[in-house]
Amino acid sequence: MWKLVRVLVFLILIIPVISWLAWKLEKKRPINLLVIDKTTPEKNFSEHLSFFWVANQSKWVKPTGEEYDYSKDFLGFHPGENGQYVIKDLKVFGKGSSAHLADSLDVVFFADTYGIYNSNWKDHPDYGKDTISLFYGGLQAEEFNLLRELKRKGKTIIAEFNFFASPTSPIIRKQTEQLLGVNWSGWIGKYYHSLDTLINPEIPQWLPELYRKNYNSEYQFRKGGIVLVNNREQIIILEQDVHLNEGLPILKSSLSTQLEYNVPEEVYYPFWFDINEADARNHVLANFEIDVNEKGKRLLDSLNVPNKFPAIIEHDKDYKFLYFACDFSDNNMGIYSSYFRGIENISSAFYSPDQIKDRKMFFWNYYRPFMLTVMDSISAKQERRTKYLD
Incomplete structure (x- = not known):
């Protein structure tokens, strides 16, 4: 009996060491990576942390061989202590630097351009108040110029939710849409497990007021559902059992996507998303579907909103472009688990399968395998290029 216990203790101690050594060796x-994240009101850096997690597990390092640091190696808003902050963006490279910068970079990842508002920054005096004003954010002309150069030079561009949306100016948005072949409808949405403002503190304060303004009717939603709003201050609320057969948006991957990226056919997605169209230059790897009944379909049709x-x-020809129409990378992962090879084999220990809103479940079941495939492909392309130049 004691011999068995000693063996088990030995295995418990030695397996993590072997796992770490397998990763370390x-x-x-070397990938020259630039991450842009303007939405970092807190120091958890959740909008880009999971991207760095996969990059670290994929052994991506700086051209110098140094590991990337998710808390420092990005452009955007850098919060400090006692309300102090530093803003680092493309302006630090100087005017007209886009072409030179695009030459040196392999991958640019736009994690979030939503930015910092007085109401979402805890160190701001107006935090939590109804008055909402932009402090820093939005896609800027310097970033558009970089995008144009990256595309021209055949580099990799990765972006996700809020890339096209407010507070980016209409002019920059239109230029970016035309450049990359994606058109934002103006609509964004999110699932809430309860639409009851007394029960769910996540319901924004402006939501009931906007509903009353649009429909001249009292806000009386109590069940879960999906809220859709657009940049013209229109709102649609789809309530479970009233408008929806299935309460949560479903992310559905094509068969080819399932096979190439090792992802499941369907997963629930209860976080922020936006509604876009892709032109003929791009192709769609996965779709969102909102399972509406006849009443819900009529409500969507009244404002020309699709349910799929x-x-x-993706665009993967003369240049690489991936757009995730959701908060794909928003996950407060623990970075240290990325240092262990084979950690995915015990991933179920890190989340509860009964908690649909657990972002870690989405990370392990969909995000990690998808992004690992993406990064492995980029690494292989870079290695082929290096051998060719040698």
């Missing part, structure tokens, strides 16, 4: 992959729309858009 793998070949480093792209979730993942």
Whole structure:
């Protein structure tokens, strides 16, 4: 009996060491990566942390061989202590630097351009108040110029939810849409497990007021459902059992996507998303579907909103472009688990399968395998290019 216990203790102690050594001894992959995240009101850096998690597990390092640091190696808003902050963006490279910068970079990831508002920054005096004003954010002309150069030079561009949406100016938005072949409808949405403002503190304060303004009717929603709003201050509320057969948006991947990226056919997605169209230059790897009944379909049709729309858009010819029409990378992962090879084999220990809103479940079941495939493909392309130049 004691012999068995000693063996088990030994295995418990030695397996993590072997797992770490297996990761540590793998070949480093130098990738010149630029991450842009303007929505970092807190120091958890959740909008880009899971991207760095996969990059670290994929052994992506700086051209110098140094590991990337998710808390420092990004452009955007850098919060400090006692309300202090630093804003680092493309302006630090100087005017007209886009072409030179695009030459040096392999991958640019736009994690979030929503930005910092007085109401979402805890160190701001107006935090939590009804008055909402932009402090810093939106896609800027310098970033559009970089995008144009990256595309021209055949580099990799990855972006996700809020890339096209407010507070980016209409002019920059239109230019970016035309450049990349994606058209934002103006609509964004999110699932709420309860629409009752007394029960669910996540319901924004402006939501009931906007509903009353649009419909001249009292806000009386109590069940779960999906809220859709657009940049013209229109709102649609789809309530479970009233408008919806299935309460949550469903992310559905094509068969080819399932096979190439090792992802399931369907997963629930209870977080922010936007509604876009992709032109003929791109193809759709996965769609969002909202399972509405006849009443819900009529409500969507009244404002020309589809119940099926792209979730993942790709261009993979003369340049690489991936757009995730959702908060794909928003996940407060623990970075240290990325240092262990084979950690995915015990991933079920990190989340509860009964908690649909658990972002870690989405990370392990969909995000990690998808992004790992993406990063492996980029690494292989870079290695082929390096051998060719040598």
